[in-house]
Amino acid sequence: MRFTKPRPQKASDDALIPLINIVFLMLIFFMIAGQIQPPEVLSIDPPNSRQSRLIKPERILLLMDAQGRVALDGEVFPASLLGERLAARLAAAREVSAAAASASTSDQAGADQGTNNETKTAIGITLKADAAVTQGQLRALLDQLRALGVERLSVLSQPAAN
Secondary structure (H helix, E strand, O other): OOOOOOOOOOOHHHHHHHHHHHHHHHHHHHHHHOOOOOOOOOOOOOOEEOOOOOOOOOOEEEEEOOOOOEEEOOEEEOHHHHHHHHHHHHHHHHHHHHHHHHHHHHHHHOOOOOOOOOOOOOOEEEEEEOOOOOHHHHHHHHHHHHHOOOOEEEEOOEEOOO
16 A cells, blocks of 8 residues: 655645845835924924034024024914013923922932932023025014013034035
C-alpha cells in the first residue's frame, strides 16, 4: 500500500504580510510628509538675522503681517483690538503662572521650613513679524505692549543666508 504525503496547506496569514508592510510604509510616509502643526493664520516671512540664538517660544505667540494685521491664538483682528484681547490673554497666563508658582511653593514648603521664596515670573510674548513691517507699525505695536505691562518680548527671525 502506498501512502501519499498530504500537501501542506498555505497559511491564511501569509497573504497578510505584504498588506501589513504596505500599511506601515504608508504610515511612515504620512508621518514624514504631513504637517506637525497647523498652518499659521497669516502669511509671514520673518526678517533675516546674522546673529542666531535658539529661544524657547513663550506661551503667547503674536503674529503681524506686512499689512499690519495682528493674529493672536489663531484669530486675526485689527491692531485696534489688540489691547483688549491681549490684556485678557495676559491675565489668563498670569493666573496660570500664579497657580503653578503657588503649587511649587507649597511643594517646597515641607523642605524649606521658614523660608519664603516667592519668585515672580514675567509673562513674555513671542512676536513673529513680517520682514516688510514698517518701523512705524512695529513701534506702535511695541508701545501697545509696553502699555499692557509686557516685560519680556522675543522677536523671531530666520537665519541669514551666507
